Amino acid sequence: MKKIDTETREKLIAFLDGELDVKERSKVAKKLKESALYRRELDSLKQVLALTKVDTAPDLKPVMWSVPSRPRIRWWRWVVAPAAVTVAIIGFLVFGGKTLFEGAREAEFVMINGDTLSRDEGIQLITLIMSEDEELREVMLDYTERKPTDIYNELMGLDEEEEEVLIFLLEEKMLELKRS
Amino acid sequence: MEDHEVVERVKKGQADLFEILVRRYEKKLCALAWRMLHNRADVEDAVQEAFMKAYRSLKKFRGDAQFSTWLYRITVNLILNKLRRGSKLKRTEMDMEQVETSNNPENSARQQELKQAATRAINDLPPRQRAIFHMRYEEERPHAEIAEVLGLSEGAVKASYHHAILKLRESLKGFVD
Numbered sequence: 001m002k003k004i005d006t007e008t009r010e011k012l013i014a015f016l017d018g019e020l021d022v023k024e025r026s027k028v029a030k031k032l033k034e035s036a037l038y039r040r041e042l043d044s045l046k047q048v049l050a051l052t053k054v055d056t057a058p059d060l061k062p063v064m065w066s067v068p069s070r071p072r073i074r075w076w077r078w079v080v081a082p083a084a085v086t087v088a089i090i091g092f093l094v095f096g097g098k099t100l101f102e103g104a105r106e107a108e109f110v111m112i113n114g115d116t117l118s119r120d121e122g123i124q125l126i127t128l129i130m131s132e133d134e135e136l137r138e139v140m141l142d143y144t145e146r147k148p149t150d151i152y153n154e155l156m157g158l159d160e161e162e163e164e165v166l167i168f169l170l171e172e173k174m175l176e177l178k179r180s
Numbered sequence: 181m182e183d184h185e186v187v188e189r190v191k192k193g194q195a196d197l198f199e200i201l202v203r204r205y206e207k208k209l210c211a212l213a214w215r216m217l218h219n220r221a222d223v224e225d226a227v228q229e230a231f232m233k234a235y236r237s238l239k240k241f242r243g244d245a246q247f248s249t250w251l252y253r254i255t256v257n258l259i260l261n262k263l264r265r266g267s268k269l270k271r272t273e274m275d276m277e278q279v280e281t282s283n284n285p286e287n288s289a290r291q292q293e294l295k296q297a298a299t300r301a302i303n304d305l306p307p308r309q310r311a312i313f314h315m316r317y318e319e320e321r322p323h324a325e326i327a328e329v330l331g332l333s334e335g336a337v338k339a340s341y342h343h344a345i346l347k348l349r350e351s352l353k354g355f356v357d
Contacts, residue, residue, distance in 0.1 A: 013342050017316070019323075040357075047356040048349045049317060054295045055302050057214035063228055065202045067195040068235060 004041045012042050016049070183247040190238060198238075202231050205248065208319070209255050215314040216259045218303050226262065230255040245328055252329045256311050263307050294355055301351035305344050312337055313344040 004012075014020050015028045032038045183201065190198045209230060213223040233254050234241075241250055302310060308330065315321045315329065316337075323334045323341075330337070349356070 009346070010342055013345050014338075017338075017341065019338060044356050045345065045349065048345065048352050051294065051298045051352050051355055052302060052313075052317065052348060054291075055215070055299045057211045057223065058220060060210050060220060060224055060227075063202050063206045063231055065199050065231065067198065068232060 004037060008038070009041060009045075012038070012045060016042070016045060184243055187238065187241060187243070187247055190235075198231075198235050201234075201247070201251075205251055206231075208248075209251070211318065212252070212255060212311065212314050213259060215302060215318075216256075216263070216307050216310050218299060222262070226255065226259050230258050233258065246325075249325055249328050252315070253331075256308075256329060259311075260307055297352060297355060301348050304351060305347055309340050309344045309347075312340045313348075316341050 011020075011024075011028055015025065020028065028038075032042060181197075181200065183204070186197050186200050206227060209227045210223055213226045213230075217223050217226060230251070234251050237254070241247070245253075302313070305313065311330065312326055315326045316323070321329075323337045326332075327334045327337045332340075
């Protein structure tokens with residue numbers, strides 16, 4: 001018995017999904033008229049899709065909503081971190097003969113991975129990177145393509161988990177910078 | 181009141197109005213979360229948490245995308261992170277008891293079997309693919325919008341959707357002609 005090849009099956013899925021343009025669609029429609037094999041395959045795909053309809057969410061309790069209190073913005077904690085801790089971490093971030101922190105303070109702007117931030121933004125970011133949290137390393141990889149400026153812009157209003165994820169990214173970017 | 185109007189008012193201090201958005205989207209988010217988690221307790225937690233995140237991040241929502249797209253993005257990312265870490269989930273097992281008890285008692289054993297098979301088949305898809313399948317097939321969202329929710333290209337969304345159907349077909353081949 002003849003079998004449908006992968007390309008044809010893909011085409012039929014695209015046909016079902018409405019992805020095809022008029023020309024392609026009429027080609028498939030013509031094939032469907034001519035070929036019982038095509039029709040069987042299309043029916044089979046339709047049946048599969050129909051079967052998934054039974055997987056519906058049960059009745060769940062409504063979301064208990066009340067306006068939450070203002071979140072604690074943890075990163076300010078590092079901005080006002082004790083001097084000793086700051087110095088220790090600045091030591092870690094030595095770059096081009098200067099610490100990155102010092103460089104940022106002297107510069108008009110800061111570049112990280114080709115992305116430009118204002119001096120103050122750069123200092124805040126670098127301060128953020130000073131945080132150390134082992135758990136962060138296990139989280140996220142969804143943010144790896146973000147630019148530092150995007151990250152900076154997102155810092156306001158983050159909840160704790162998102163904040164952790166972004167800090168992890170910043171740490172990774174800093175390591176990348178050091179290596180380069 | 182349209183979403184964007186509610187968002188603007190909440191941003192301007194009418195925080196209570198956020199509940200309009202909660203009620204408007206909770207069922208949809210639950211359906212999406214169910215497809216990704218298949219566990220009642222985890223679904224309820226995830227949806228609750230997603231709304232909380234959305235509320236707290238509302239000031240950075242600039243209206244470039246639709247509110248619903250943004251809310252879905254928050255929800256899907258939150259669930260993907262939870263699944264990645266695993267430990268924060270109450271249970272990683274599927275809530276098969278729910279699958280069974282939610283059946284109409286008049287349903288045949290065959291139908292129950294079918295329902296469980298469908299749930300398992302969907303659960304066997306990778307989490308992101310489950311989300312794509314749900315948003316495309318159940319909600320009929322445009323590929324472009326799904327791509328925006330997930331930070332993928334439209335092509336990647338289409339390819340993933342196709343793969344999902346092929347995998348489901350394989351898993352459910354005993355139930356189709």
